[in-house]
Amino acid sequence: MEWSVYLSGEIxxxxxxxxxxxxxxxELPVVFSGPVTDxxxxxxxxxxxxxxxxxxxxxDNKGAKLNAIRTRTLIEQSDIxxxxxxxxxxxxxxxxxxxxxxxxxxxxxxxxxxxxxxPLKEVDAAALAVAETAEQVVDILRYVIRGELSR
Numbered sequence: 001m002e003w004s005v006y007l008s009g010e011i012x013x014x015x016x017x018x019x020x021x022x023x024x025x026x027e028l029p030v031v032f033s034g035p036v037t038d039x040x041x042x043x044x045x046x047x048x049x050x051x052x053x054x055x056x057x058x059x060d061n062k063g064a065k066l067n068a069i070r071t072r073t074l075i076e077q078s079d080i081x082x083x084x085x086x087x088x089x090x091x092x093x094x095x096x097x098x099x100x101x102x103x104x105x106x107x108x109x110x111x112x113x114x115x116x117x118x119p120l121k122e123v124d125a126a127a128l129a130v131a132e133t134a135e136q137v138v139d140i141l142r143y144v145i146r147g148e149l150s151r
Contacts, residue, residue, distance in 0.1 A: 005032050009097070023141060030141060131136045
């Protein structure tokens with residue numbers, strides 16, 4: 001079986017690349033997907049494709065809806081959803097993705113630093129696992145896919 005894992009959330013660090021690289025090194029049967037991580041493209045896609053808007057609200061609204069087509073479709077098709085919360089920016093989209101995945105009954109792994117444990121307690125409560133490092137996420141994938149403990 002090939003597993004589909006959706007990687008959601010923070011886009012300013014290399015956590016996705018570390019998970020994908022380690023999973024490939026372990027030859028785990030996983031296909032990864034995620035949101036568009038080019039911040040400019042993600043913000044401006046609606047206005048670029050459908051036309052400019054005078055008000056920022058409508059500019060953002062168009063982009064959010066186009067991004068939701070991708071996000072919702074890929075989360076619905078996934079076997080596991082991993083959501084990373086970083087400490088620099090408010091990641092409302094990550095919170096939405098975690099809630100959406102949970103509402104669909106998708107197994108949810110939340111990834112964040114220990115300093116965010118209290119503010120994310122409700123999100124963490126919806127998760128089946130809460131990790132603090134990308135390496136822990138890969139170890140979780142290895143265990144649930146192969147039944148093997150980490151290195």
